[in-house]
Amino acid sequence: MSQAASHAESAPASHDESHEAGHDEHHGPAWLAHHFDTPAQQFDAAKLGMWAFLAQELLFFSGVFVAYGIFRSWYPEAFSSASHQLDRVMGAANTIVLLFSSWTAAMAVRSSQLGKKQQTTTLLLITIACAFIFLIVKYFEYQHKFHAGLLPGKYFGHPVDGGLFGAIPAGHGHTPHLAPKAHIFFSLYFVMTGIHALHVIVGIGVLFWIVKRNAAGEFSKEFFTPVDLVALYWHLVDLIWIYLFPLLYLID
Amino acid sequence: MGAATTTVPRAQPHHPDPNENYLKAERGIMSWLVTLDHKRIGIMYLISVILAFAVGGFFALAVRFELFSRGHTIMDADQYNRAFTLHGVVMVFLFIIPSIPAALGNFVLPIQLGAKDVAFPRLNLMSYYIYVFGACFALYSMVTGAVDTGWTFYTPYSMRTTSSVIPMVLGAFIMGFSSILTGVNFLVTVHKLRAPGQTWTKLPLFIWGLYSTSIIQVLATPVLAITLLLLCLERFLGLGIFDPKLGGDPVLFQHFFWFYSHPAVYIMIVPGMAVVNEIIATFTRRAIVGYMFVAMSSLALALLGFLVWGHHLFVSGMSEYATMVFSGLTFLVAIPSGVKVFNWVATLYKGSIRLESPMLYALSFIFLFTIGGLTGLFLGMLAIDVHLHDTYFVVAHFHYVMVGGTVMGFVGGLHYWWPKMTGKLYNEGMAKVAWFLVFIGFNVTFIAQFIMGSRGMPRRYYDYLPEFEIFHKTSTIGSWILGAGFLTMLAMFIISLKSGAKSTRNPWGSAALEWQTPTPPPLANFIKVPTITRGPYDYHLATEEELSEQ
Numbered sequence: 135m136s137q138a139a140s141h142a143e144s145a146p147a148s149h150d151e152s153h154e155a156g157h158d159e160h161h162g163p164a165w166l167a168h169h170f171d172t173p174a175q176q177f178d179a180a181k182l183g184m185w186a187f188l189a190q191e192l193l194f195f196s197g198v199f200v201a202y203g204i205f206r207s208w209y210p211e212a213f214s215s216a217s218h219q220l221d222r223v224m225g226a227a228n229t230i231v232l233l234f235s236s237w238t239a240a241m242a243v244r245s246s247q248l249g250k251k252q253q254t255t256t257l258l259l260i261t262i263a264c265a266f267i268f269l270i271v272k273y274f275e276y277q278h279k280f281h282a283g284l285l286p287g288k289y290f291g292h293p294v295d296g297g298l299f300g301a302i303p304a305g306h307g308h309t310p311h312l313a314p315k316a317h318i319f320f321s322l323y324f325v326m327t328g329i330h331a332l333h334v335i336v337g338i339g340v341l342f343w344i345v346k347r348n349a350a351g352e353f354s355k356e357f358f359t360p361v362d363l364v365a366l367y368w369h370l371v372d373l374i375w376i377y378l379f380p381l382l383y384l385i386d
Numbered sequence: 387m388g389a390a391t392t393t394v395p396r397a398q399p400h401h402p403d404p405n406e407n408y409l410k411a412e413r414g415i416m417s418w419l420v421t422l423d424h425k426r427i428g429i430m431y432l433i434s435v436i437l438a439f440a441v442g443g444f445f446a447l448a449v450r451f452e453l454f455s456r457g458h459t460i461m462d463a464d465q466y467n468r469a470f471t472l473h474g475v476v477m478v479f480l481f482i483i484p485s486i487p488a489a490l491g492n493f494v495l496p497i498q499l500g501a502k503d504v505a506f507p508r509l510n511l512m513s514y515y516i517y518v519f520g521a522c523f524a525l526y527s528m529v530t531g532a533v534d535t536g537w538t539f540y541t542p543y544s545m546r547t548t549s550s551v552i553p554m555v556l557g558a559f560i561m562g563f564s565s566i567l568t569g570v571n572f573l574v575t576v577h578k579l580r581a582p583g584q585t586w587t588k589l590p591l592f593i594w595g596l597y598s599t600s601i602i603q604v605l606a607t608p609v610l611a612i613t614l615l616l617l618c619l620e621r622f623l624g625l626g627i628f629d630p631k632l633g634g635d636p637v638l639f640q641h642f643f644w645f646y647s648h649p650a651v652y653i654m655i656v657p658g659m660a661v662v663n664e665i666i667a668t669f670t671r672r673a674i675v676g677y678m679f680v681a682m683s684s685l686a687l688a689l690l691g692f693l694v695w696g697h698h699l700f701v702s703g704m705s706e707y708a709t710m711v712f713s714g715l716t717f718l719v720a721i722p723s724g725v726k727v728f729n730w731v732a733t734l735y736k737g738s739i740r741l742e743s744p745m746l747y748a749l750s751f752i753f754l755f756t757i758g759g760l761t762g763l764f765l766g767m768l769a770i771d772v773h774l775h776d777t778y779f780v781v782a783h784f785h786y787v788m789v790g791g792t793v794m795g796f797v798g799g800l801h802y803w804w805p806k807m808t809g810k811l812y813n814e815g816m817a818k819v820a821w822f823l824v825f826i827g828f829n830v831t832f833i834a835q836f837i838m839g840s841r842g843m844p845r846r847y848y849d850y851l852p853e854f855e856i857f858h859k860t861s862t863i864g865s866w867i868l869g870a871g872f873l874t875m876l877a878m879f880i881i882s883l884k885s886g887a888k889s890t891r892n893p894w895g896s897a898a899l900e901w902q903t904p905t906p907p908p909l910a911n912f913i914k915v916p917t918i919t920r921g922p923y924d925y926h927l928a929t930e931e932e933l934s935e936q
Binding site for chain 1: 501502503504505506507509566569570571573574575577578579604605606607608609611612613615616619620623624625626627629632633634635638642910
């Protein structure tokens with residue numbers, strides 16, 4: 135919590151810029167909420183809250199991980215053969231993209247701590263760009279699966295022509311011969327990557343919001359908590375993908 | 387634990403008007419709907435959960451009335467299935483889970499910490515609206531045909547039924563987020579916003595209870611969320627994860643469901659226990675015996691709660707070794723529960739007991755929870771569970787825990803903090819009459835169910851054999867007495883709001899921190915930020931001024 139310590143030190147310096155309209159007292163910079171006494175206290179609270187939230191996220195994903203473990207142990211052939219239908223190159227590319235974006239997110243926190251506003255914006259925008267690249271790659275993967283009829287559950291083996299993922303020429307669908315119960319693998323594939331993709335989309339929204347706030351000059355050497363927290367969230371999104379990639383793509 | 391509580395001012399440039407309070411500070415409906423004040427959010431939760439309780443109670447009375455006589459009484463079998471499901475879902479997800487933490491906890495927790503608010507006030511308001519949003523889904527499900535699965539939504543039936551499962555499940559899913567956010571908020575508040583001098587060993591036991599509850603809320607609720615999401619997807623897409631026809635495992639749903647819902651029992655009961663601590667200390671004028679044991683037993687319950695879900699699946703098909711392990715772990719829960727009950731009894735011993743209405747509910751809690759807890763041991767016992775599984779014995783057991791525990795704790799806490807919340811006193815005589823009806827009605831209702839359950843009456847059945855008729859009749863009559871008790875209580879509180887006498891600062895003469903601030907509390911909870919120098923139950927260290935009413 136060295137950042138917190140630097141917060142505490144910098145607090146008196148920013149004490150005068152009080153223009154907060156709190157309901158009982160004025161005791162700090164505008165970004166210090168009325169119910170906190172010191173910037174360090176506010177920073178620590180925000181960080182602890184985020185960690186608790188991320189713990190919750192992990193438990194949320196744990197359900198599908200447990201389901202994965204059970205069904206893989208029950209139907210190992212189905213999982214192995216179905217896994218080969220996934221595109222390892224695309225999966226690996228996405229892994230690299232996300233790892234890189236996690237690095238830029240971390241760098242954004244650093245530049246925000248140093249008060250380099252423009253650099254922070256750039257780094258966050260690169261992170262967002264990576265998130266979009268990830269989704270685009272995912273789109274092509276999904277489209278291929280839809281086309282080939284590699285769909286979850288009861289739709290398995292029914293190639294989709296057109297629809298949500300654009301016009302796919304009809305009649306070209308070909309479902310490969312897979313071990314029985316392969317549909318469960320694709321159920322889990324779509325649920326796991328789908329929920330993960332949802333987290334990527336939410337992340338893009340939040341990152342844009344942070345970019346906007348950063349551009350508006352809300353953050354400084356003294357106050358960079360939101361940048362820090364969104365980066366933490368982004369690391370979790372990255373982390374979960376790092377588990378999904380081998381579990382889904384690299385079964386042998 | 388230190389010397390007397392003194393309210394030392396700290397970095398406080400100007401003093402707000404001492405007559406200002408959170409109820410009067412701002413006016414108009416909008417000032418409530420967009421408030422960030424934890425006290426007002428607590429009151430909004432309170433109104434919402436009481437409404438939910440009324441709806442759930444209505445279905446309870448309807449179900450009991452149907453069972454008053456054999457065959458068709460007021461509804462057919464299908465309506466009966468929907469009625470008991472709605473009773474369960476509404477009571478569990480809309481009432482019991484948020485009742486004490488979100489309603490009473492929101493109001494009391496920051497004040498007991500000497501904080502101005504919870505750590506994330508906006509998140510707090512958001513969590514309230516998420517709760518309302520989820521409740522709307524549940525309501526939508528009710529008007530579009532309701533659900534007939536039972537509140538547990540067990541697969542594969544919940545995947546096959548044509549009733550309105552998806553909106554109800556989504557409602558529970560959404561309300562889960564409200565629960566998680568409240569949990570995160572409380573965890574951080576307890577860690578980071580304690581007043582100067584408020585060490586962990588000087589925390590009120592109510593806080594320890596809510597802290598433990600928050601851990602469960604944060605770590606268990608997401609598992610329910612993913613489970614319900616998978617159930618919805620199973621209905622939409624036929625995933626095959628829970629559907630045996632597609633190679634899935636319906637028992638996996640039970641494992642997932644109870645991985646949340648067993649810890650959820652402690653989301654329900656630990657806050658109730660926490661309220662009882664406050665009431666017993668105040669109405670015996672003694673420190674709770676074995677403070678640290680009681681505090682740690684809350685944490686122990688929170689942690690053990692995660693390890694025992696398997697006891698719901700003894701007859702669902704588990705390996706015998708798994709059942710033995712789960713049975714053994716289940717028995718461990720008796721230890722922290724016993725610690726609490728023995729410590730309460732030890733506190734009562736030689737305490738100067740005042741039998742005012744909150745105390746009557748606290749004593750009822752001990753009495754009823756003990757019965758509920760001990761009958762839980764019957765069910766944790768492998769061989770006996772095979773006989774009692776899914777009978778009325780189970781129904782009676784969990785009602786003794788949930789109603790005898792949580793509801794008694796909630797209602798006791800409501801009586802206890804009512805003067806602080808509203809600034810009004812209520813009619814003590816009427817409160818005692820209501821308590822008497824509730825206590826008697828509850829026991830009449832559920833003792834009959836213990837007996838018929840042990841004789842083999844299965845739960846959730848629309849009809850029954852003639853030999854069970856006497857028990858069903860008794861139980862239904864009990865439910866009327868219970869209902870009359872709650873109606874009396876409601877009338878009493880409404881009368882109090884309209885024409886109750888003005889409450890003093892500390893009507894119970896408590897040494898705890900929340901009674902040291904004006905009634906109702908000012909916007910920032912305290913006129914001056916308090917510095918805590920003694921524990922909340924250190925009556926021997928409290929000054930006359932602190933214990934006085936004014």
